[in-house]
Amino acid sequence: xxxxxxxxxxxxxxxxxxxxxxxxxxxxxxxxxxxxxxxxxxxxxxxxxxxxxxxxxxxxxxxxxxxxxxxxxxxxxxxxxxxxxxxxxxxxxxxxxxxxxxxxxxxxxxxxxxxxxxxxxxxxxxxxxxxxxxxxxxxxxxxxxxxxxxxxxxxxxxxxxxxxxxxxxxxxxxxxxxxxxxxxxxxxxxxxxxxxxxxxxxxxxxxxxxxxxxxxxxxxxxxxxxxxxxxxxxxxxxxxxxxxxxxxxxxxxxxxxxxxxxxxxxxxxxxxxxxxxxxxxxxxxxxxxxxxxxxxxxxx
Amino acid sequence: xxxxxxxxxxxxxxxxxxxxxxxxxxxxxxxxxxxxxxxxxxxxxxxxxxxxxxxxxxxxxxxxxxxxxxxxxxxxxxxxxxxxxxxxxxxxxxxxxxxxxxxxxxxxxxxxxxxxxxxxxxxxxxxxxxxxxxxxxxxxxxxxxxxxxxxxxxxxxxxxxxxxxxxxxxxxxxxxxxxxxxxxxxxxxxxxxxxxxxxxxxxxxxxxxxxxxxxxxxxxxxxxxxxxxxxxxxxxxxxxxxxxxxxxxxxxxxxxxxxxxxxxxxxxxxxxxxxxxxxxxxxxxxxxxxxxxxxxxxxx
Numbered sequence: 001x002x003x004x005x006x007x008x009x010x011x012x013x014x015x016x017x018x019x020x021x022x023x024x025x026x027x028x029x030x031x032x033x034x035x036x037x038x039x040x041x042x043x044x045x046x047x048x049x050x051x052x053x054x055x056x057x058x059x060x061x062x063x064x065x066x067x068x069x070x071x072x073x074x075x076x077x078x079x080x081x082x083x084x085x086x087x088x089x090x091x092x093x094x095x096x097x098x099x100x101x102x103x104x105x106x107x108x109x110x111x112x113x114x115x116x117x118x119x120x121x122x123x124x125x126x127x128x129x130x131x132x133x134x135x136x137x138x139x140x141x142x143x144x145x146x147x148x149x150x151x152x153x154x155x156x157x158x159x160x161x162x163x164x165x166x167x168x169x170x171x172x173x174x175x176x177x178x179x180x181x182x183x184x185x186x187x188x189x190x191x192x193x194x195x196x197x198x199x200x201x202x203x204x205x206x207x208x209x210x211x212x213x214x215x216x217x218x219x220x221x222x223x224x225x226x227x228x229x230x231x232x233x234x235x236x237x238x239x240x241x242x243x244x245x246x247x248x249x250x251x252x253x254x255x256x257x258x259x260x261x262x263x264x265x266x267x268x269x270x271x272x273x274x275x276x277x278x279x280x281x282x283x284x285x286x287x288x289x290x291x292x293x294x295x296x297x298x299x300x
Numbered sequence: 301x302x303x304x305x306x307x308x309x310x311x312x313x314x315x316x317x318x319x320x321x322x323x324x325x326x327x328x329x330x331x332x333x334x335x336x337x338x339x340x341x342x343x344x345x346x347x348x349x350x351x352x353x354x355x356x357x358x359x360x361x362x363x364x365x366x367x368x369x370x371x372x373x374x375x376x377x378x379x380x381x382x383x384x385x386x387x388x389x390x391x392x393x394x395x396x397x398x399x400x401x402x403x404x405x406x407x408x409x410x411x412x413x414x415x416x417x418x419x420x421x422x423x424x425x426x427x428x429x430x431x432x433x434x435x436x437x438x439x440x441x442x443x444x445x446x447x448x449x450x451x452x453x454x455x456x457x458x459x460x461x462x463x464x465x466x467x468x469x470x471x472x473x474x475x476x477x478x479x480x481x482x483x484x485x486x487x488x489x490x491x492x493x494x495x496x497x498x499x500x501x502x503x504x505x506x507x508x509x510x511x512x513x514x515x516x517x518x519x520x521x522x523x524x525x526x527x528x529x530x531x532x533x534x535x536x537x538x539x540x541x542x543x544x545x546x547x548x549x550x551x552x553x554x555x556x557x558x559x560x561x562x563x564x565x566x567x568x569x570x571x572x573x574x575x576x577x578x579x580x581x582x583x584x585x586x587x588x589x590x591x592x593x594x595x596x597x598x599x600x
Contacts, residue, residue, distance in 0.1 A: 013477060017330075021321020030317075107475075114421060115439070115473035120414035139415070143443075144475040150450065173415035175407075175444040177313060 002092040003062070005099045009148050012061070012100050016149065019059050032057040035151035035178075037142065040064035040101075041081040042090050045186035045194035049155045050094045052183050056153045062091055063100040063145055069112060070137025081196060100149070107144060117143045117174075119166045122261055126162050126281055127292070130252045135166055142167055146176055155181045159193050161281055161294045165261050185293075187213065193293050200289035209286055211247040215240050216280050216295040223256075223278070223297050244284055252283035252290065259296060302392040303362070305399045309448050312361070312400050316449065319359050332357040335451035335478075337442065340364040340401075341381040342390050345486035345494035349455045350394045352483050356453045362391055363400040363445055369412060370437025381496060400449070407444060417443045417474075419466045422561055426462050426581055427592070430552050435466055442467055446476055458482045459493050461581055461594045465561050485593075487513065493593050500589035509586055511547040515540050516580050516595040523556075523578070523597050544584055552583035552590065559596065 006012040019031045034057030036049045046062075053060045064087055071077035088099055104111065117139035128135050146154070156164045164182045171180055186194045191213040192206075201209060219240045222228075228236070241254055256264055259277040281294045306312040319331045334357030336349045346362075353360045364387055371377035388399055404411065417439035428435050446454070456464045464482045471480055486494045491513040492506075501509060519540045522528075528536070541554055556564055559577040581594045 009475065017321060019321070021317060021319070109472065113473035114419060115470050116416075116418045116420065117474070118416045118418060120416065122414060140474070144473075146447075147475045147477065150477070170415050172409065173413035173444075174417070174440070175309060175447045177447065177450070 003088060003096045003099045005088060005101055007101055007103060008106055009102065012098065012148065015098060032152040033149065034060045034153040034155060035145060035149045036060060036062045036155050037145050038062060038064055039066045039080065040087050041083050041196040042087045043194045043196065045157055045159065047090060047094045048186045049157060049183050050091065050096050052181060053153065053155045054095060056181065059097045061098045061100055061149050062096045065102055065107065067137055067141040068104060069140055070134050072131055072133055081199065113140060116140065119169060122169055123166055126253055126255060127283060130283065138163055138166065139170060142170065146178060151178055153179045153181060155183055157185065158182045159185045159195065159292060161279060162261060195291065197289045200287065202287055205287045208247050209291065212244060212249065212282060212284060212291055212293050215243045216282060216293055219280055220295045220297045249284035249286050252285065254282045256280050303388060303396045303399045305388060305401055307401055307403060308406055309402065312398065312448065315398060332452040333449065334360045334453040334455060335445060335449045336360060336362045336455050337445050338362060338364055339366045339380065340387050341383050341496040342387045343494045343496065345457055345459065347390060347394045348486050349457060349483050350391065350396050352481060353453065353455045354395060356481065359397045361398045361400055361449050362396045365402055365407060367437055367441040368404060369440060370434050372431055372433055381499065413440060416440065419469060422469055423466055426553055426555060427583060430583065438463055438466065439470060442470065446478060451478055453479045453481060455481045455483055457485065459485045459495065459592060461579060462561060495591065497589045500587065502587055505587045508547050509591065512544060512549065512582060512584060512591055512593050515543045516582060516593055519580055520595045520597045549584040549586050552585065554582045556580050
């Protein structure tokens with residue numbers, strides 16, 4: 001069945017009201033609301049988020065909003081693909097219940113909003129360094145969506161690993177009563193992480209793009225299987241960078257962090273990955289597409 | 301009846317759950333939850349907030365939390381009066397339903413929290429200038445209390461005029477579904493605005509303190525009754541300052557703003573209060589007490 005679409009905040013809130021409080025489903029459990037925030041132009045990765053949300057809730061709200069405050073000057077806000085009708089048709093196939101597709105005016109009566117939700121150190125690295133202000137925009141729009149929907153559960157993709165970590169921190173620091181679920185990356189058969197921005201790739205670039213995932217997988221394998229000296233570790237990183245660059249990418253960053261995005265260096269000169277779960281994160285341009293990927297490495 | 305006291309977030313949330321959603325009271329109206337945030341050491345001003353809250357909701361939660369993040373270095377965080385038992389006894393007389401009195405650890409598992417809720421220009425003036433970071437602490441604790449209680453209504457005193465304006469902005473900018481009610485200032489018989497910090501005053505200082513309110517009232521009267529030249533306006537301000545200082549106060553600020561805390565100057569040199577509701581705001585030290593007061597002037 002096709003989801004019901006709301007463009008304004010008050011109608012959505014009214015529609016969700018019956019699911020709150022002591023309302024029980026047929027099994028006698030309290031009903032739960034899930035939120036899946038998206039910028040639309042949905043692909044199978046998004047639909048997977050909805051499927052996971054369905055497992056954790058009785059009603060699933062998918063927000064579709066290309067959020068202006070998370071785009072920087074010169075970024076692709078204007079050209080970002082907007083495909084609401086196709087999105088709604090796809091959401092019908094996975095039984096999403098409600099679509100929240102607000103206008104910019106509905107979300108931002110004052111733009112930019114004077115109030116800011118900032119995420120501190122965790123946001124000042126990786127994508128936050130190459131996209132100044134990006135996570136400030138994410139912070140405020142996610143806080144707004146949480147307050148509008150007041151969900152019990154919210155599902156975010158692990159492809160945007162740093163975003164997910166920032167949102168978990170936001171939920172803890174602002175005491176949101178929301179269970180944040182990180183959904184595994186959905187990949188094409190050749191390994192490329194699904195992303196709306198993949199459509200910016202030319203046919204040739206699309207052929208090359210899976211190198212990003214392959215390089216990360218192999219680096220993860222090497223990190224897991226070998227006791228590494230600092231030198232060997234540095235060489236692995238250099239080799240991975242070279243491989244990605246040689247394929248035609250312009251690397252924005254390739255970094256190894258603890259799974260909470262802390263430093264893996266036990267001091268400024270010594271690295272130490274023992275007893276730590278780590279994550280390799282990459283952002284790289286291929287043509288006019290900036291692609292993200294990451295790979296968790298569970299040590300031990 | 302004595303309110304029920306909760307010290308941890310999850311028990312409070314559980315207690316409030318029955319009031320949410322489609323639950324109706326005896327008149328068939330949907331039940332509403334009100335929040336009255338306080339730092340405890342309650343006086344009649346606080347009790348008035350609770351009475352107003354009772355008029356707008358079926359269940360009233362009073363939070364009592366001396367919030368460390370809104371105190372600066374050298375301020376009175378350590379000495380701020382903590383009187384939970386007496387507070388609870390007073391709340392019983394006005395039928396508050398629940399008291400939320402969390403520990404610092406419960407509110408801030410990480411202190412300071414990396415996530416920040418900043419209020420921009422409106423917070424960088426008046427008290428924000430003399431107490432750097434104060435409203436950042438207010439922003440995060442209010443956001444947390446809103447998320448913990450998820451009230452329909454929250455009541456704040458108009459004595460903290462700037463705080464009230466900041467919270468209204470926060471609710472708008474973060475899309476909180478909360479009706480913010482500003483409660484009139486409660487005054488002693490001699491006109492002094494009630495405040496927990498009044499107890500820092502010596503007996504002599506307490507005699508002098510009402511001058512603050514009297515000076516503001518008279519300034520308001522002059523502003524309302526006269527068509528003023530810039531010169532006459534400036535003189536009125538100087539005279540008011542002098543009167544307050546001569547009484548023994550050290551003035552932190554005395555300013556006239558629009559009721560939304562914007563500038564009343566139509567440009568940098570010309571003042572224009574026609575067709576604007578304005579507010580006179582003062583902060584002044586008397587001994588070791590920093591007293592706040594304000595006076596609305598409805599023009600026309």
